[in-house]
Each structure stands twice: as structure tokens, then as C-alpha cells.
Amino acid sequence: MAKGKQPVYAARRRSLSDPLAAALLPPPNETLDERESRLKAATDAKLVSDGIDEMIRHERNHRKKSRAEVQVLLLGQSESGKSTCLKQFQLLHNTAAFHAERIAWRAVIYLNLVRSVRRILDALQPEPEVEEHDDTDPLAYSLEPASVIISSSGRPPSAISGTKVPNYEGYRRRLQPLMQLEDRLIRLLSSPEEDEATHFGPWDHFAPQPYTIVGSKTKEVTVHTSTNWKKAFSLGGSKSKSPKSPNSGEIEGWWEDPDDPVHTLHACAPYMQEMWRDQNVRQRLREKRIRLEESSGFYLDEIPRITAKKYIPTDADVLKARLKTMGVVEHTFSISSGSNRGVQWKIYDVGGARNQRQAWAPYFEDINAIIFLAPISAFDQVLAEDTSVNRVEDSLQLWQSVVSNKLLAKVNIVLFLNKCDLLQAKLDAGVRLNHYMISYGDRPNDYESVSKYFRNKFGALHHAVTPNKERELYIHLTAVTDTRRTATIISNVRDIIIKGNLKTMKLV
Ligand SMILES: Nc1nc2c(ncn2[C@@H]2O[C@H](COP(=O)(O)OP(=O)(O)OP(=O)(O)O)[C@@H](O)[C@H]2O)c(=O)[nH]1
Numbered sequence: 001m002a003k004g005k006q007p008v009y010a011a012r013r014r015s016l017s018d019p020l021a022a023a024l025l026p027p028p029n030e031t032l033d034e035r036e037s038r039l040k041a042a043t044d045a046k047l048v049s050d051g052i053d054e055m056i057r058h059e060r061n062h063r064k065k066s067r068a069e070v071q072v073l074l075l076g077q078s079e080s081g082k083s084t085c086l087k088q089f090q091l092l093h094n095t096a097a098f099h100a101e102r103i104a105w106r107a108v109i110y111l112n113l114v115r116s117v118r119r120i121l122d123a124l125q126p127e128p129e130v131e132e133h134d135d136t137d138p139l140a141y142s143l144e145p146a147s148v149i150i151s152s153s154g155r156p157p158s159a160i161s162g163t164k165v166p167n168y169e170g171y172r173r174r175l176q177p178l179m180q181l182e183d184r185l186i187r188l189l190s191s192p193e194e195d196e197a198t199h200f201g202p203w204d205h206f207a208p209q210p211y212t213i214v215g216s217k218t219k220e221v222t223v224h225t226s227t228n229w230k231k232a233f234s235l236g237g238s239k240s241k242s243p244k245s246p247n248s249g250e251i252e253g254w255w256e257d258p259d260d261p262v263h264t265l266h267a268c269a270p271y272m273q274e275m276w277r278d279q280n281v282r283q284r285l286r287e288k289r290i291r292l293e294e295s296s297g298f299y300l301d302e303i304p305r306i307t308a309k310k311y312i313p314t315d316a317d318v319l320k321a322r323l324k325t326m327g328v329v330e331h332t333f334s335i336s337s338g339s340n341r342g343v344q345w346k347i348y349d350v351g352g353a354r355n356q357r358q359a360w361a362p363y364f365e366d367i368n369a370i371i372f373l374a375p376i377s378a379f380d381q382v383l384a385e386d387t388s389v390n391r392v393e394d395s396l397q398l399w400q401s402v403v404s405n406k407l408l409a410k411v412n413i414v415l416f417l418n419k420c421d422l423l424q425a426k427l428d429a430g431v432r433l434n435h436y437m438i439s440y441g442d443r444p445n446d447y448e449s450v451s452k453y454f455r456n457k458f459g460a461l462h463h464a465v466t467p468n469k470e471r472e473l474y475i476h477l478t479a480v481t482d483t484r485r486t487a488t489i490i491s492n493v494r495d496i497i498i499k500g501n502l503k504t505m506k507l508v
């Protein structure tokens with residue numbers, strides 16, 4: 001057999017198991033004309049096939065482009081609940097990831113607890129009598145920022161002198177280790193990449209120097225969006241590994257690590273408890289109008305559980321944890337709604353403090369919806385960053401500038417009148433709205449009337465200044481720490497936003 005025929009034979013042999021290849025083989029006695037027309041037919045077929053491929057590619061690209069992508073911006077002043085709202089989205093639509101991150105929140109929760117302790121010790125510190133006080137001034141409340149952490153530059157008049165706490169020196173001495181732990185937690189959360197992030201070095205027990213509050217410690221801890229604290233504090237991020245391998249020096253859980261902060265907290269827990277239950281302490285806090293129970297990151301009622309060696313934060317603990325946002329954090333979810341499967345959502349969580357707001361505008365151009373949070377319980381509180389400004393007044397101003405913005409004319413807007421649980425508690429405790437908002441007049445000071453008043457006030461402002469009179473405004477009374485209630489609201493909002501978004505894209 002001639003050498004040149006060999007491959008044809010071999011190809012025929014292979015084709016026995018490949019019917020398509022067999023069909024494409026040239027017939028055994030093909031003439032030149034036949035061969036030419038066969039090759040021409042093949043070329044034509046290839047052109048048709050390439051055309052079809054191109055059409056499919058084009059179609060796919062078109063579908064990709066027109067696929068509904070929803071971009072949502074969370075707006076509102078600092079501590080309005082934006083990050084908490086985002087956590088609820090995560091809990092609802094990315095449950096596994098949310099649960100995986102719970103352990104990392106331990107550091108933040110510890111810091112929140114330690115800060116509450118510092119706040120009490122700060123309040124108990126004996127102060128020189130410098131002026132007469134007047135307990136009857138209803139506006140005295142407004143000197144107290146909502147945050148556990150911020151110490152106001154002005155003091156409520158009633159803060160001067162008052163109930164003595166005989167055990168103050170003892171509390172201060174025995175809780176001193178927590179003050180050192182606070183420093184370490186702040187450093188670790190701020191720069192978790194540092195070596196110390198995975199190694200809690202030995203800490204000094206009681207140091208004899210007097211307890212002083214350093215300026216920086218009175219500020220809130222801010223974690224920049226670029227820092228990777230969650231990773232550093234997750235199980236795999238520390239030297240605790242699971243499962244433990246023999247002789248590896250690894251440990252099974254943080255509770256086996258003598259440098260873990262839990263040991264300091266655990267050791268100090270009885271003293272924290274004693275101080276928090278001390279009636280003189282409570283009285284002193286009342287005199288200074290410090291209401292820790294309403295503050296962000298309040299865990300003092302659950303000291304034994306939080307300081308237990310094997311404590312793992314619950315969903316509710318994570319939702320309560322307070323960490324101020326700096327910059328803009330982007331989160332992506334794939335959310336199904338009705339017949340729309342797996343729509344891509346991008347939610348941007350921004351820092352709400354005044355010095356953070358300039359970072360918002362660049363996001364205005366591409367977004368489809370805004371969820372604006374206004375904490376209406378804060379009618380008797382001032383901004384942490386400017387104690388001359390009432391929080392609700394600030395929310396109203398911010399709301400006005402957002403809803404009047406022409407760039408946002410076509411954007412769907414959902415308003416969450418948030419912290420309704422705290423509003424209810426505050427009104428039940430007898431705090432009167434008309435002491436802070438004179439325009440409320442002599443209307444009843446109950447939840448129904450007050451929430452209706454705020455709903456109308458925000459709604460009317462939108463109506464007055466919106467550049468788009470057609471825009472429908474959706475208002476919800478919320479408590480975004482409440483998972484069950486918020487899940488229902490989020491699913492309504494989701495549908496509204498998707499519907500609005502599809503309408504804008506002319507897909508429905
Ligand atoms: N009781 C109660 N607490 C809430 C509610 N919403 C938020 N919080 C708490 O308020 C604190 C502040 O909430 P964040 O979500 O951190 O506020 P933020 O708007 O992201 O604040 P910045 O990041 O500073 O802009 C957290 O400790 C939350 O747990 C609510 O409806 N009720």
C-alpha cells in the first residue's frame with residue numbers, strides 16, 4: 001500500500017466510532033468536479049454556521065446588557081441604621097456568608113461592651129462643683145449624643161455633683177484590665193494585618209497609674225472599608241485552627257489561646273455585673289441623663305453570655321453591634337423576586353457622618369434606588385460630630401437635599417423611618433416630642449400620633465421639593481434590628497425597586 005493512502009485508511013478506521021466524522025469523509029471514488037462542489041458546499045455551510053454563531057454571541061451580549069441589574073444606595077446620617085439594614089439584606093439573601101462572619105463580630109461586640117464600661121466609669125468620675133445645676137431643663141437631654149462612645153463637649157447641667165458612688169475607686173481598679181484591652185481591640189480592628197492581629201500578647205494586670213481618659217479613646221472606632229478585620233477575626237484568621245492536629249501547636253478554639261481577649265472579659269465579668277447592678281451607679285447615670293440601654297452596641301444586660309469563654313455571637317448580637325462606616329462599602333447579591341430570577345443587586349453602604357457625605361455624590365449617577373434611613377427616635381439627641389445640631393433636624397435637612405437633587409429625579413426612593421422600637425420606648429418613658437419640636441404642638445405624645453407626624457413631615461417635604469412630581473414615595477416605619485419585621489419590609493421594597501427598575505428600562 002502506498003504510504004500516502006495510509007491516513008485515509010486510518011481515518012476510516014477511526015470514523016467507525018465517530019458517525020459525524022464518517023459522514024464528512026470524501027466518498028472513496030470522488031471526481032475533481034465532485035470534490036470542488038463538496039468543498040464549496042462545506043465553505044458555504046461554514047459561512048452559515050459562523051453567521052449563526054455570531055448571532056448567538058450578539059444575542060447573548062444583548063441579554064447580558066439588558067439583564068436587570070439593580071444598584072441601591074443606603075443613605076442617612078451616622079447611626080441611622082444603614083449598615084444594620086445591609087446586614088439584614090445579607091442575612092436574608094446570603095445567609096451562609098452572614099453566619100460564617102458571625103464569629104468575626106466577636107471583636108466588635110467586645111469593644112462595644114468595654115466602651116459601655118468606660119462610659120460608666122467616665123460618668124462616675126467625681127467632678128469639681130463649678131456651677132449650679134437645674135434639673136428641670138427639658139432640653140438638657142439634647143446634650144447627650146446617642147452614641148455610647150462620644151463624650152459630649154458640653155455637659156448636662158445635672159452632671160455637676162450628685163449621687164456619690166462609694167465603690168467607684170474599686171470598680172475603676174478592678175476594671176482597669178478592660179481599659180487596656182480596649183486599646184488592643186481598637187488597634188486590632190483598625191489594622192488587622194499587623195502581627196498583633198493574630199496574636200494577643202500578654203497583657204498587664206492592674207497597673208497602678210491613675211485611670212485617665214485619653215482624647216482618642218472617647219471617639220468612636222471607625223474601620224475603613226479597605227481593612228480586612230473580618231478575615232483577621234474569623235476562625236481561620238487567627239492561630240486557632242480547626243481541626244486540631246497533634247503536635248502542630250495549633251489550638252482548637254480561641255478559648256484555648258491564653259492571649260485571646262475573652263479571658264480578660266471573663267475575669268472582669270463579675271465586676272462589670274456588680275457595677276451595672278449598683279443602684280448608686282444607675283442613679284448617677286440618670287442624673288447625667290446617660291441612657292446606655294438606648295445606645296448603639298448595648299450588651300450590659302447580657303454580661304455572662306457575652307463574656308463566656310465559648311461565646312459565639314447570635315444573629316441578633318451581630319445586628320446590634322456598632323462599627324462606624326468610613327468610605328463606601330459595596331455588596332453584591334443575586335436576588336430573585338417573582339418571575340425575575342437571580343437579578344444582580346449592588347448595595348452601597350456609605351458613612352453617614354458629616355465628614356463622610358462628600359463621598360456620596362459620585363454614586364448618584366448610576367443608581368436605581370435609594371433607601372434613606374431617618375432614625376425618628378433621635379428627636380431628643382444631637383449629632384456626635386456637632387452637638388449644636390438636633391439629629392432629626394439634620395435628617396430632615398439631609399432628606400431635603402437628597403429628594404430635591406435633580407440627578408436623582410428618576411431614582412426610586414424608599415424612606416425608612418427607623419428605630420421605631422426606641423421611639424416607642426422613649427415616648428412610653430414620658431419624653432415629650434414637643435419639648436424638642438415646637439411645631440408638634442399639643443398633639444398626643446403617643447407612638448401612633450408621633451409616627452404619623454413624622455411620616456407626614458417627611459412626605460410633605462418630598463412633595464414640596466422633588467424635581468419629579470410623578471415619583472411615588474414609599475415610607476416604612478422600621479426597626480431594622482428586628483429581623484422578622486425587616487424581612488417583610490425588605491421583600492416589599494425589593495419588589496417595588498425591581499418593578500420601578502424594569503419600568504425605567506422599559507422591560508415591562
Ligand atoms: N434599637 C434599635 N437599634 C438600631 C436600629 N437600627 C440600627 N440600630 C443600632 O444603631 C447602631 C447604629 O447603626 P448602624 O447601622 O451602624 O448605623 P449607620 O447608619 O451605618 O452609621 P454610620 O456607619 O456611622 O453612617 C447599631 O448599633 C445598630 O444595631 C433600630 O431600628 N432599633
Ligand SMILES: [Mg+2]
Nearest residue numbers: 082083324325
Ligand atoms: Mg455604617
